[in-house]
Amino acid sequence: MNSLAVSYQPIPRISPLFMYIHLLIPQGIAKNRVSTNPSKGLSMTSGNMTLGEIIRYHRQQQGLSQPELASKAQIEQSYLSKLENDNSYPSDDILKRILSGLDLDIADLCAQLDIRSADPKVMHIESIRTYMGRFQQQSQRRSVFLMAIFTLTIGIGCALFYAGYSEAFFPEKQYSYQSRGEIQPGEPTDYFEGGWRREFPAGAYRPFSSSEGSPEGEAKQQLRQAQVDQANRVNYHSIQSFQPLGSIVERQLDNGNRRLYRLVGSPTQVSRAENGWLMLVGITLTVSGVIGLLLVLRLGSFRGYPLGNG
Template sequence: MTLGERLKQRRNELELSQPALAEKMGIEQSFLSKLENDRSLPSNETFRRWHEALNLSLTEVLAPLGQSYIRNKLTQIADIDTLLNNQQTKYLQQRARLITLSSLAIAFAIPLFYLGYTASIFPEKQYEYMSYGHIYENESVDIYRNWNQSHPGGAFFSSNSEEFLAKQQEITDRLDEKFILTFENRGSQYTEELENDDNTIYRTWYRQGINQGSIVHRPVNGLLQGFGLFLVVFGILGFWRERKLYPRA
């Protein structure tokens, strides 16, 4: 369908005669006849008065016309050329947005899946540490294990002395065993300072077990892997949709 045929069709739908439409547009009937028979191309002003007189928007005028016909025959009309340029700009923006979104989805998917698979952020090896009790300032950090060597001067307590028995009872009374589980490997042992209003006290923690930690599966790592796979699929579908919606010329 041509431009003249489209607007002639609309005139007939409205049951308007050529003279009546020509008068409404402010042009000669003979010129309107040329326009309807595509023997002349209207100026932008005449074209605007033409479709407005027929109560048609610009997009309604062009809807039944082929894209190749519009681009090859009608771009000399300024309103049509502007509309096509705006459509092309919007087309390119939408296409670029879809490509960018799909690319970002895949770009984020790979590190997310890797972090979940390797448990880099949320480790799955859990360590158990045990502490015997409080340690006071100037005492050995291994006082509970090696209290028999804590005699002044570094000598051993005699195992049958009153001093030995008193020290043994003191250590027994001070025992306050505590256990903690952590995903942080703090070494075979470590000492931490505790808050105390009167004086400085410490606790030494010893890693338990001969397997150097046990594996505990954490759901968050599975979620990271699952979300990574979801983003990969989302990105691939985005590129597929871009090819479908915006085929290469």
């Protein structure tokens, strides 16, 4: 009789997290089962083993013979052989004794058990049934939590995209305002728009000349000087705003003077990178949320495990 060729590598204990991942993997992805073909040797794939394969693997991993493990579990060697070949299934009490002899717990067993194709009799063992029922509830709670997170991500992504598209936070219409100069205290608001002329009598604007020393002559001289002073005081200054400030904006200066800004023309369209980034981040979050939600719905479609009827 050919002896069974055994090739394996030491592995750490398998966390129940691996079992949760296995529950979510669509059936058919993990296909490589434990091989007992002498030409291929023995290997182990997490979450893809039968109950008998798990018992045999860990017995060989620990260097125990069948008689030694049977003695620890207080069962017959022939019965252990049937269990390892999946020709029989243990009671809950016997399973606990076997796991104790292998220094395993029920979480280690379930993490390596192929629950999708396991025999209903295996899944009906009380320890496995209880653990898997509790684990399934935890998995469902995780799925609900992840669905809530991804739904929130989609909502935030849509809101950010709309904010960028509608220019809600960063308007792209720019308004220009211009001031001709500083208005001193006591001067009219429209000083640079001709208001300074109201300080002179009507005779100062007559085209004929007046004799020097007359009131009208002095007024004309003052008018000419005022025209020069007003021209020298012209000092244009502009401000831009992405918010409409009205047709006229008055600003007080530190030196006590003030400036009167008037709206110039129509608002201009200015592209702002902030809106582009908002839309990009919004699209990224929305797509990520949709993909995550679809993955949870697809991978979380596992509804349970076969329990059998008795």
